Amino acid sequence: MNFEELNLNRRLLASVDDLGYTNPTPIQEQAIPVALEGRDLLGLAQTGTGKTASFMLPILQRLLTGPLGPVRALIVAPTRELAEQIHQTAIDLGKNTKIRSVAIYGGVSKVTQAKALNRGADIVVACPGRLLDHVNDRSINLSKVEVLVLDEADTMCDMGFLPDVRRVIAQLPRKRQTLFFAATMPDEIRGLSKDILDNPTTVQIGIIAPAKTVSHSLYPVTDALKKQLMMDMLRQTPTGRVIIFTRTKHRARGLAKDLEQAKYRVAALQGNMSQNRRQQSINGFREGKYDVLVATDLAARGIDVTEVSHVINFDMPNTVDAYIHRIGRTGRAEQTGEAFTISVPEDEPLVRKIEAVLGSRIERRRLPDFDYGAFSTDRQPSRDRPRSRRPFPSRRPMRLAQNGR
Numbered sequence: 440m441n442f443e444e445l446n447l448n449r450r451l452l453a454s455v456d457d458l459g460y461t462n463p464t465p466i467q468e469q470a471i472p473v474a475l476e477g478r479d480l481l482g483l484a485q486t487g488t489g490k491t492a493s494f495m496l497p498i499l500q501r502l503l504t505g506p507l508g509p510v511r512a513l514i515v516a517p518t519r520e521l522a523e524q525i526h527q528t529a530i531d532l533g534k535n536t537k538i539r540s541v542a543i544y545g546g547v548s549k550v551t552q553a554k555a556l557n558r559g560a561d562i563v564v565a566c567p568g569r570l571l572d573h574v575n576d577r578s579i580n581l582s583k584v585e586v587l588v589l590d591e592a593d594t595m596c597d598m599g600f601l602p603d604v605r606r607v608i609a610q611l612p613r614k615r616q617t618l619f620f621a622a623t624m625p626d627e628i629r630g631l632s633k634d635i636l637d638n639p640t641t642v643q644i645g646i647i648a649p650a651k652t653v654s655h656s657l658y659p660v661t662d663a664l665k666k667q668l669m670m671d672m673l674r675q676t677p678t679g680r681v682i683i684f685t686r687t688k689h690r691a692r693g694l695a696k697d698l699e700q701a702k703y704r705v706a707a708l709q710g711n712m713s714q715n716r717r718q719q720s721i722n723g724f725r726e727g728k729y730d731v732l733v734a735t736d737l738a739a740r741g742i743d744v745t746e747v748s749h750v751i752n753f754d755m756p757n758t759v760d761a762y763i764h765r766i767g768r769t770g771r772a773e774q775t776g777e778a779f780t781i782s783v784p785e786d787e788p789l790v791r792k793i794e795a796v797l798g799s800r801i802e803r804r805r806l807p808d809f810d811y812g813a814f815s816t817d818r819q820p821s822r823d824r825p826r827s828r829r830p831f832p833s834r835r836p837m838r839l840a841q842n843g844r
């Protein structure tokens with residue numbers, strides 16, 4: 440199938456072409472016709488499948504007819520990064536139209552946002568908390584909303600946003616189209632979808648599982664050797680852009696510093712950084728100023744960088760969902776990627792759950808030439824163990840030839 444067959448307006452087809460999309464992705468093929476007919480949709484798809492365009496193109500097509508000025512489409516997303524990215528997609532795909540999009544999220548000036556809303560916004564892409572602030576301030580009018588999109592609804596649930604999301608929905612006209620996207624369907628999310636969707640068409644891309652284009656491997660090791668293993672892993676592996684995930688902000692910051700000392704071009708991305716600094720890290724990573732991004736789960740939600748060759752889980756995530764989201768950063772848009780997970784014995788129960796979702800066992804690997812005997816862990820409790828003092832390697836990761844840079 441090609442985009443012409445989707446009956447999209449010429450102006451939208453021109454921007455699709457400019458973005459270099461040649462064929463619709465599977466979710467676009469299935470979701471766009473449903474959304475264009477004005478029906479409700481339950482999209483079970485993870486980030487990286489092209490789902491943003493799958494709701495943005497039908498929204499833009501709808502807004503091409505009817506008045507411009509009032510907010511007619513509202514997209515609610517869990518994080519600023521994701522909201523910013525969806526807003527950018529609205530700009531890119533809507534560039535040949537007069538449709539305006541405004542992004543609304545916390546951590547930046549509310550006044551500037553209120554002014555932008557006042558100038559007129561047809562599409563609003565918002566995080567729930569700040570959106571409710573604007574509702575309370577009466578700087579936004581949601582009474583003309585025709586389409587609601589909830590993106591990464593499962594993430595919103597994980598982050599405790601569901602009460603806010605329900606408050607937002609209470610502000611909207613009952614008669615509207617609702618497009619609901621989630622990568623996983625925990626009970627609470629299933630409940631919400633039942634409450635707000637009217638006879639929806641379900642579109643599911645593959646099983647609700649990580650992208651098939653990612654290969655997974657596990658590097659079992661003891662806690663004391665994790666950092667050294669990761670350093671050696673980076674040194675030995677020809678990588679393109681790499682995202683390393685840690686469980687805490689503190690660890691993300693520390694690891695980024697260690698990598699910087701080892702002469703890697705690295706940036707951190709964690710919740711204690713200002714919105715500006717976070718954006719600088721993401722932009723720098725996207726533009727190739729940094730090869731390595733060390734991130735926590737929440738800060739990394741929605742990062743859209745297509746050429747991520749490797750995701751390294753320095754710490755195992757807390758849940759299967761978080762694992763799926765993390766590795767969704769690589770293997771995007773039908774490229775291939777690798778997910779390396781450094782695991783300690785306590786991670787085994789979660790590993791088994793992940794394997795159940797993947798439907799296969801994750802290959803256990805040993806890093807060649809790595810000294811697994813260093814700092815034997817059997818003798819002393821972990822906090823008393825000596826820390827690695829071995830000098831870090833001073834090489835940057837090699838780039839994959841196919842990255843062409």
Ligand code: AMP
Nearest residue numbers: 460462463464486487488489490491772
């Ligand atoms: P998403 O799942 O919306 O975050 O999209 C993942 C990536 O795929 C983004 O970088 C999009 O720009 C890209 N993308 C979306 N649709 C297409 C398409 N039809 N062809 C190629 N790339 C696409």
